[in-house]
Amino acid sequence: MYLEIKNLSVKLGEFHLKDINLKINEGEYVVLIGPTGSGKSVLLETIIGFYSSEEGIIKLNGNIINEIPPEDRGIGIVYQGNVLFPNMDVYENIAYGAKKKFSDEEIDEKIKKIAKKMKIEHIINRDINTLSGGEAQRTSLARTLIVEPKIILMDEPFSALDISTQEKLTSMIKVIVKEYKTTVLHVTHNFNDIWNLAEKVGVMKDGEIHQLDSVSEVFSKPKNNFVADFVGVKNIFEGCFIEKDLEKMIVQLKNGSIITSSDIGCLNRNEINLKEAENVLMAIRPENIIFSNEKFESSAKNQLKGKITEILESGPTILVSVDIDGVIFKGLLTKSSKEYLELKENKDVYISFKSLNVKILDSYNSVEH
Known part of the structure:
Protein backbone atom coordinates (compact mmCIF):
# COMPACT_ATOMS: atom_id res chain seq x y z
CA MET A 1 0.00 0.00 0.00
CA LYS A 221 -24.39 0.97 -3.35
CA PRO A 222 -24.10 3.74 -0.72
CA LYS A 223 -23.47 2.49 2.81
CA ASN A 224 -25.85 4.80 4.65
CA ASN A 225 -28.53 7.37 3.99
CA PHE A 226 -26.14 10.34 4.17
CA VAL A 227 -23.92 8.92 1.42
CA ALA A 228 -26.97 7.98 -0.64
CA ASP A 229 -28.44 11.46 -0.36
CA PHE A 230 -25.13 13.22 -1.03
CA VAL A 231 -24.41 11.29 -4.23
CA GLY A 232 -27.91 11.96 -5.52
CA VAL A 233 -29.85 8.77 -4.93
CA LYS A 234 -32.94 10.86 -3.99
CA ASN A 235 -35.06 7.81 -3.06
CA ILE A 236 -34.12 6.48 0.39
CA PHE A 237 -36.84 4.51 2.14
CA GLU A 238 -37.19 2.73 5.44
CA GLY A 239 -39.18 -0.47 5.38
CA CYS A 240 -39.85 -3.69 7.25
CA PHE A 241 -38.14 -6.85 6.09
CA ILE A 242 -40.64 -9.59 5.19
CA GLU A 243 -38.69 -12.41 3.57
CA LYS A 244 -35.48 -13.23 1.72
CA ASP A 245 -34.10 -16.05 -0.39
CA LEU A 246 -31.06 -16.42 -2.66
CA GLU A 247 -32.67 -14.35 -5.42
CA LYS A 248 -34.69 -11.62 -3.77
CA MET A 249 -35.61 -9.69 -0.64
CA ILE A 250 -39.15 -8.45 0.04
CA VAL A 251 -39.62 -5.22 2.02
CA GLN A 252 -42.83 -3.43 3.02
CA LEU A 253 -42.85 0.36 3.18
CA LYS A 254 -44.73 2.27 5.87
CA ASN A 255 -47.56 2.92 3.39
CA GLY A 256 -48.00 -0.81 2.78
CA SER A 257 -46.29 -0.88 -0.63
CA ILE A 258 -44.29 -4.03 -1.29
CA ILE A 259 -40.82 -3.59 -2.81
CA THR A 260 -38.70 -6.40 -4.23
CA SER A 261 -34.91 -6.13 -4.25
CA SER A 262 -32.48 -8.39 -6.06
CA ASP A 263 -29.40 -6.64 -4.67
CA ILE A 264 -27.03 -9.55 -5.29
CA GLY A 265 -24.23 -8.03 -3.22
CA CYS A 266 -26.56 -7.80 -0.23
CA LEU A 267 -28.16 -11.22 -0.70
CA ASN A 268 -24.78 -12.93 -0.90
CA ARG A 269 -23.36 -11.34 2.24
CA ASN A 270 -23.45 -13.72 5.18
CA GLU A 271 -23.77 -10.89 7.70
CA ILE A 272 -27.19 -9.92 6.29
CA ASN A 273 -29.28 -12.08 8.59
CA LEU A 274 -32.49 -10.12 9.03
CA LYS A 275 -35.41 -11.10 11.20
CA GLU A 276 -39.04 -10.65 10.23
CA ALA A 277 -40.28 -7.04 10.67
CA GLU A 278 -36.72 -5.74 11.16
CA ASN A 279 -36.08 -2.30 9.68
CA VAL A 280 -33.97 -1.95 6.54
CA LEU A 281 -33.00 1.05 4.45
CA MET A 282 -33.34 0.97 0.65
CA ALA A 283 -31.95 3.26 -2.06
CA ILE A 284 -33.18 3.72 -5.63
CA ARG A 285 -31.46 6.12 -8.02
CA PRO A 286 -33.91 8.47 -9.79
CA GLU A 287 -32.61 7.60 -13.25
CA ASN A 288 -33.65 3.97 -12.66
CA ILE A 289 -37.32 4.86 -12.33
CA ILE A 290 -39.48 4.42 -15.47
CA PHE A 291 -42.71 6.38 -16.00
CA SER A 292 -45.81 5.20 -17.86
CA ASN A 293 -49.43 6.21 -18.17
CA GLU A 294 -50.67 2.64 -17.86
CA LYS A 295 -49.55 -0.52 -16.14
CA PHE A 296 -47.56 -2.71 -18.52
CA GLU A 297 -45.85 -6.08 -18.70
CA SER A 298 -42.18 -5.68 -17.94
CA SER A 299 -39.14 -7.37 -16.42
CA ALA A 300 -39.30 -4.70 -13.72
CA LYS A 301 -40.73 -6.43 -10.66
CA ASN A 302 -41.79 -3.19 -8.99
CA GLN A 303 -44.72 -1.21 -10.40
CA LEU A 304 -46.62 1.35 -8.33
CA LYS A 305 -49.35 3.88 -9.07
CA GLY A 306 -49.29 7.41 -7.69
CA LYS A 307 -49.96 11.08 -8.32
CA ILE A 308 -47.42 13.62 -9.60
CA THR A 309 -46.82 16.30 -6.95
CA GLU A 310 -43.95 18.28 -8.48
CA ILE A 311 -42.05 18.66 -11.76
CA LEU A 312 -38.67 20.40 -11.68
CA GLU A 313 -36.56 21.18 -14.75
CA SER A 314 -32.80 20.92 -14.31
CA GLY A 315 -30.90 21.54 -17.53
CA PRO A 316 -31.72 18.75 -20.01
CA THR A 317 -33.52 16.58 -17.45
CA ILE A 318 -36.76 16.68 -15.47
CA LEU A 319 -37.09 15.56 -11.83
CA VAL A 320 -40.62 14.28 -11.21
CA SER A 321 -41.95 13.62 -7.70
CA VAL A 322 -44.74 11.04 -7.34
CA ASP A 323 -46.80 10.54 -4.20
CA ILE A 324 -47.59 6.88 -3.65
CA ASP A 325 -49.89 6.66 -0.62
CA GLY A 326 -47.85 9.20 1.32
CA VAL A 327 -44.38 8.08 0.19
CA ILE A 328 -42.61 10.33 -2.36
CA PHE A 329 -40.63 8.71 -5.18
CA LYS A 330 -38.43 10.88 -7.42
CA GLY A 331 -37.52 9.96 -10.98
CA LEU A 332 -35.46 11.54 -13.75
CA LEU A 333 -36.43 11.66 -17.40
CA THR A 334 -35.75 13.79 -20.46
CA LYS A 335 -37.87 16.73 -21.55
CA SER A 336 -38.98 14.85 -24.66
CA SER A 337 -40.14 11.88 -22.55
CA LYS A 338 -42.05 14.21 -20.25
CA GLU A 339 -43.79 15.81 -23.23
CA TYR A 340 -44.53 12.44 -24.86
CA LEU A 341 -46.15 11.14 -21.65
CA GLU A 342 -47.90 14.48 -21.14
CA LEU A 343 -46.81 14.54 -17.52
CA LYS A 344 -48.15 17.32 -15.32
CA GLU A 345 -48.81 17.95 -11.64
CA ASN A 346 -51.80 16.09 -10.09
CA LYS A 347 -51.80 13.55 -12.91
CA ASP A 348 -51.98 9.83 -12.03
CA VAL A 349 -48.96 7.90 -13.29
CA TYR A 350 -47.29 4.51 -12.94
CA ILE A 351 -43.65 4.16 -11.92
CA SER A 352 -41.63 1.00 -12.30
CA PHE A 353 -38.10 -0.04 -11.43
CA LYS A 354 -36.13 -3.27 -11.60
CA SER A 355 -35.48 -5.22 -8.45
CA LEU A 356 -31.76 -5.15 -9.32
CA ASN A 357 -31.86 -1.37 -8.92
CA VAL A 358 -33.21 -1.48 -5.37
CA LYS A 359 -30.09 -1.34 -3.20
CA ILE A 360 -30.22 -2.47 0.42
CA LEU A 361 -27.90 -0.33 2.52
CA ASP A 362 -25.26 -2.16 4.53
CA SER A 363 -26.98 -1.47 7.80
CA TYR A 364 -29.86 0.54 9.16
CA ASN A 365 -27.61 3.53 9.76
CA SER A 366 -29.62 6.72 9.83
CA VAL A 367 -26.97 9.44 9.55
CA GLU A 368 -28.27 12.99 9.95
CA HIS A 369 -27.79 15.15 6.87
Missing part, protein backbone atom coordinates in the same frame (compact mmCIF):
# COMPACT_ATOMS: atom_id res chain seq x y z
CA TYR A 2 1.49 3.36 -1.06
CA LEU A 3 -0.37 5.79 1.21
CA GLU A 4 -1.84 4.24 4.33
CA ILE A 5 -3.58 6.11 7.13
CA LYS A 6 -4.56 4.21 10.28
CA ASN A 7 -6.90 5.48 13.02
CA LEU A 8 -5.93 9.11 12.43
CA SER A 9 -7.46 11.72 14.74
CA VAL A 10 -6.85 15.48 14.66
CA LYS A 11 -8.44 18.09 16.94
CA LEU A 12 -8.60 21.73 15.85
CA GLY A 13 -10.69 23.70 18.32
CA GLU A 14 -14.22 22.35 18.08
CA PHE A 15 -13.50 20.43 14.86
CA HIS A 16 -12.27 16.87 15.06
CA LEU A 17 -11.05 14.42 12.41
CA LYS A 18 -12.17 11.08 13.81
CA ASP A 19 -10.49 7.73 13.33
CA ILE A 20 -9.61 8.21 9.65
CA ASN A 21 -8.58 5.06 7.79
CA LEU A 22 -7.48 5.40 4.18
CA LYS A 23 -5.51 3.26 1.73
CA ILE A 24 -4.33 4.41 -1.69
CA ASN A 25 -2.32 2.33 -4.15
CA GLU A 26 0.63 3.75 -6.07
CA GLY A 27 -0.54 5.56 -9.19
CA GLU A 28 -4.16 5.61 -8.02
CA TYR A 29 -6.42 8.65 -8.40
CA VAL A 30 -8.72 9.10 -5.39
CA VAL A 31 -11.30 11.87 -5.05
CA LEU A 32 -12.77 13.07 -1.73
CA ILE A 33 -16.21 14.67 -1.63
CA GLY A 34 -18.47 15.87 1.15
CA PRO A 35 -20.22 18.97 2.50
CA THR A 36 -18.28 22.14 3.29
CA GLY A 37 -16.67 21.79 6.71
CA SER A 38 -16.51 18.00 6.65
CA GLY A 39 -12.71 17.95 7.08
CA LYS A 40 -11.46 17.21 3.57
CA SER A 41 -8.91 20.04 3.50
CA VAL A 42 -7.83 19.35 7.08
CA LEU A 43 -7.10 15.75 6.09
CA LEU A 44 -4.94 16.87 3.16
CA GLU A 45 -3.03 19.34 5.31
CA THR A 46 -2.47 16.70 8.00
CA ILE A 47 -1.08 14.30 5.39
CA ILE A 48 1.37 16.92 4.17
CA GLY A 49 2.31 17.85 7.76
CA PHE A 50 0.71 21.26 8.35
CA TYR A 51 -1.30 19.79 11.24
CA SER A 52 -0.18 17.23 13.81
CA SER A 53 -2.28 14.22 14.66
CA GLU A 54 -3.35 13.29 18.19
CA GLU A 55 -3.58 9.63 17.33
CA GLY A 56 -2.89 7.32 14.42
CA ILE A 57 -0.17 6.98 11.81
CA ILE A 58 0.47 8.12 8.26
CA LYS A 59 2.61 5.81 6.14
CA LEU A 60 3.96 6.71 2.72
CA ASN A 61 5.65 4.04 0.66
CA GLY A 62 6.05 1.91 3.79
CA ASN A 63 7.54 4.66 5.99
CA ILE A 64 5.82 6.42 8.90
CA ILE A 65 5.96 10.17 8.18
CA ASN A 66 4.11 11.68 11.17
CA GLU A 67 7.22 13.39 12.56
CA ILE A 68 8.82 14.32 9.24
CA PRO A 69 8.68 18.08 8.36
CA PRO A 70 6.36 18.95 5.43
CA GLU A 71 9.24 19.93 3.13
CA ASP A 72 10.86 16.51 3.57
CA ARG A 73 7.78 14.33 3.00
CA GLY A 74 7.99 14.35 -0.79
CA ILE A 75 4.36 15.46 -1.09
CA GLY A 76 3.08 18.21 -3.38
CA ILE A 77 -0.10 20.22 -2.82
CA VAL A 78 -2.15 22.34 -5.22
CA TYR A 79 -4.81 24.72 -3.93
CA GLN A 80 -7.86 26.37 -5.48
CA GLY A 81 -6.03 29.68 -5.60
CA ASN A 82 -2.62 29.21 -7.18
CA VAL A 83 0.14 30.23 -4.78
CA LEU A 84 2.72 31.70 -7.14
CA PHE A 85 5.52 34.14 -6.34
CA PRO A 86 4.57 37.53 -7.84
CA ASN A 87 8.20 38.65 -8.11
CA MET A 88 9.12 35.69 -10.35
CA ASP A 89 8.15 34.86 -13.92
CA VAL A 90 6.61 31.53 -14.96
CA TYR A 91 9.99 29.83 -15.50
CA GLU A 92 11.32 30.92 -12.10
CA ASN A 93 8.14 29.82 -10.33
CA ILE A 94 8.29 26.35 -11.83
CA ALA A 95 12.00 26.06 -11.06
CA TYR A 96 11.74 27.24 -7.46
CA GLY A 97 10.93 23.95 -5.75
CA ALA A 98 13.31 21.92 -7.91
CA LYS A 99 16.48 23.84 -7.00
CA LYS A 100 17.20 21.68 -3.96
CA LYS A 101 16.78 18.47 -5.94
CA PHE A 102 18.23 19.01 -9.42
CA SER A 103 21.05 20.84 -11.18
CA ASP A 104 20.35 23.92 -13.32
CA GLU A 105 20.74 21.86 -16.48
CA GLU A 106 18.31 19.20 -15.22
CA ILE A 107 15.83 21.85 -14.15
CA ASP A 108 15.95 23.55 -17.56
CA GLU A 109 15.35 20.24 -19.34
CA LYS A 110 12.50 19.31 -17.00
CA ILE A 111 10.85 22.72 -17.31
CA LYS A 112 10.86 22.52 -21.10
CA LYS A 113 9.30 19.07 -20.92
CA ILE A 114 6.59 19.88 -18.36
CA ALA A 115 5.82 23.27 -19.97
CA LYS A 116 5.15 21.53 -23.27
CA LYS A 117 2.88 18.98 -21.63
CA MET A 118 1.00 21.70 -19.72
CA LYS A 119 0.86 23.82 -22.91
CA ILE A 120 2.49 26.83 -21.30
CA GLU A 121 5.77 26.86 -23.23
CA HIS A 122 4.68 30.09 -24.98
CA ILE A 123 4.31 31.95 -21.65
CA ILE A 124 7.40 30.59 -19.92
CA ASN A 125 8.98 34.06 -19.52
CA ARG A 126 5.76 35.92 -18.74
CA ASP A 127 5.12 37.96 -15.60
CA ILE A 128 2.83 36.06 -13.19
CA ASN A 129 0.49 39.04 -12.94
CA THR A 130 -0.35 38.82 -16.65
CA LEU A 131 -1.60 35.22 -16.53
CA SER A 132 -5.19 34.08 -16.87
CA GLY A 133 -6.63 31.81 -14.17
CA GLY A 134 -6.07 28.71 -16.29
CA GLU A 135 -2.48 29.68 -17.14
CA ALA A 136 -1.69 30.38 -13.49
CA GLN A 137 -3.14 27.05 -12.36
CA ARG A 138 -1.20 25.15 -15.04
CA THR A 139 1.95 26.91 -13.84
CA SER A 140 1.16 25.87 -10.27
CA LEU A 141 0.60 22.26 -11.35
CA ALA A 142 3.84 22.28 -13.35
CA ARG A 143 5.75 23.56 -10.30
CA THR A 144 4.30 20.68 -8.26
CA LEU A 145 4.97 17.97 -10.85
CA ILE A 146 8.54 18.98 -11.68
CA VAL A 147 9.87 17.89 -8.27
CA GLU A 148 8.42 14.41 -8.91
CA PRO A 149 6.46 14.14 -5.65
CA LYS A 150 5.52 10.77 -4.20
CA ILE A 151 1.94 11.93 -4.08
CA ILE A 152 0.03 15.08 -5.08
CA LEU A 153 -2.75 16.49 -2.91
CA MET A 154 -5.21 18.72 -4.74
CA ASP A 155 -7.66 20.96 -2.87
CA GLU A 156 -10.38 22.06 -5.33
CA PRO A 157 -7.76 23.07 -7.94
CA PHE A 158 -10.27 23.85 -10.71
CA SER A 159 -13.15 25.43 -8.78
CA ALA A 160 -12.15 29.06 -9.42
CA LEU A 161 -11.93 28.51 -13.20
CA ASP A 162 -14.62 28.82 -15.85
CA ILE A 163 -16.26 25.60 -17.10
CA SER A 164 -14.37 25.50 -20.41
CA THR A 165 -10.99 25.91 -18.67
CA GLN A 166 -11.96 23.29 -16.07
CA GLU A 167 -12.68 20.77 -18.82
CA LYS A 168 -9.39 21.44 -20.60
CA LEU A 169 -7.37 21.16 -17.37
CA THR A 170 -9.19 18.01 -16.31
CA SER A 171 -8.37 16.32 -19.62
CA MET A 172 -4.77 17.47 -19.37
CA ILE A 173 -4.32 16.29 -15.79
CA LYS A 174 -5.77 12.88 -16.61
CA VAL A 175 -3.12 12.30 -19.28
CA ILE A 176 -0.20 13.78 -17.35
CA VAL A 177 -0.70 11.99 -14.01
CA LYS A 178 -1.04 8.71 -15.89
CA GLU A 179 2.17 9.35 -17.80
CA TYR A 180 4.05 10.40 -14.66
CA LYS A 181 2.42 7.52 -12.70
CA THR A 182 1.51 10.07 -10.05
CA THR A 183 -0.60 9.15 -7.03
CA VAL A 184 -3.31 11.76 -6.41
CA LEU A 185 -5.72 12.59 -3.58
CA HIS A 186 -8.11 15.24 -4.89
CA VAL A 187 -10.72 17.19 -2.90
CA THR A 188 -13.62 18.57 -4.93
CA HIS A 189 -17.27 19.61 -4.93
CA ASN A 190 -17.57 19.00 -8.66
CA PHE A 191 -18.95 15.56 -9.49
CA ASN A 192 -17.51 15.83 -13.02
CA ASP A 193 -14.06 15.45 -11.44
CA ILE A 194 -15.24 12.09 -10.11
CA TRP A 195 -16.53 10.83 -13.46
CA ASN A 196 -13.51 12.10 -15.40
CA LEU A 197 -10.62 11.37 -13.02
CA ALA A 198 -11.37 9.12 -10.06
CA GLU A 199 -10.68 5.43 -9.65
CA LYS A 200 -11.98 5.59 -6.09
CA VAL A 201 -14.13 8.10 -4.25
CA GLY A 202 -14.41 8.83 -0.54
CA VAL A 203 -17.39 10.58 1.06
CA MET A 204 -16.74 12.63 4.22
CA LYS A 205 -18.96 14.30 6.80
CA ASP A 206 -18.22 15.72 10.26
CA GLY A 207 -14.58 14.60 10.23
CA GLU A 208 -15.32 11.00 9.23
CA ILE A 209 -14.99 9.01 6.03
CA HIS A 210 -18.38 7.34 5.65
CA GLN A 211 -17.48 5.35 2.56
CA LEU A 212 -14.38 4.83 0.41
CA ASP A 213 -14.80 2.59 -2.60
CA SER A 214 -14.86 2.41 -6.37
CA VAL A 215 -16.92 5.11 -8.06
CA SER A 216 -19.57 2.64 -9.23
CA GLU A 217 -19.88 1.08 -5.77
CA VAL A 218 -20.33 4.40 -3.96
CA PHE A 219 -22.91 5.70 -6.41
CA SER A 220 -24.87 2.48 -6.82
